[in-house]
Amino acid sequence: MADELVHYDVVGGTATITLDSPHNRNALSAQLRRELSESLDKAQADDAVRVIVLTHTGPVFCAGMDLKEARGAGAGAQGVNEFPKILEQLWTSPKPVVARLAGPARAGGIGMVAATDIAVAVPEATFAFSEVRIGVVPAVISLTVLPRLNARAAHELFLTGDTFDAKRAVEIGLLNSAVPADELDDEVARYVKALALGGPKALAATKELLSKPRPATPAEGFEAMNKLSAGFFASEEGQEGITAFAQKRKPNWVPEA
Known part of the structure; x- marks a missing residue:
């Protein structure tokens, strides 16, 4: 049996969902997508859970779709067809979702960040809508990303695929804050505590x-x-x-x- 790639833990009303596939930079493989979706369902169905935190192990939050599984005509269709459900689960979650990034996000990983309610990263985290550079379109993630970004930045970053840092991600609306690594957990906890005060x-x-x-x-x-x-x-x-x-x-x- 394959080791799980997504861990689920509940403490004090907070469900922490951890992406744990560092060997491929937490790419959205079929197994990871399935386990992530199941964890989100579990958190949303548990009355004891007040807030959800989405985080990761390893140096990268999420590299987007697992391109090894997308090779071959039509091979990527399953991932493209399954991923909208995950974005929808994050976007429409009745419980607030906080993203904790100790590293970079790319493509679909940014789509998940944008779908959460609060997003916090370290200053060293970088981002890029790299789809156009491999000949594909950031279509699905546009539905969660574009409501967050100002229009001029969206045009620039979607069309160029250029990398940008956490400071700019805050400026254009993708992140709520960027804090040093030794303050990241405290910043997440601050938001979690504030969210738990609401009915x-x-x-x-x-x-x-x-x-x-x-x-x-x-x-x-x-x-x-x-x-x-x-x-x-x-x-x-x-x-x-x-x-x-x-x-x-x-x-x-x-x-x-």
Whole structure:
């Protein structure tokens, strides 16, 4: 039986999903894709999990598709057809997802970073949309990447395939922050702690709100947003949060320290 390439661990309401295929730079092989998708399903189905952290072993976060498995006409179709599910799982996860990068990401690896809610990397991490340089198109990942990047940077980086660093990744919207390696875990923990303070249902609804197209004018959206807001104020979760605030205590969904 092959060794697992994705590890899953839950501690204190945080599910950590670790890519562990350093021999091929955590490339998205068929086995890794399958195990990653299964781990995401497991985390999203577990009521005890409040936040998901996606990280890696080895010097590279993810090198994109495993090109050894993509050789031959039609050979890459399976990976291309399976990968959208993973991006969708990350993008639509009702639980916030934090990406922790201690190294570079390329192509599909950047697509996963863009699909998470919060992304933190070391300054030495580099990125590149290298697809055009091997004669393919960054089509699938464009659906998660383009909403993050400013348009001028997207045109430049998609078309040239040039490498850029973590500092620029923050500037153009791909990362939330870039911190020294010895501060990386503390920065991830800071975000995890902040996310865990939110009500689980409120977080899920807010994530859905963030992903919806904006109405042309505020007036067009007020009715739906008023209904959503009123529903949460009246909900069990909302009332618990309001009561906890008045009583100067933590709501019942906040994990014990």
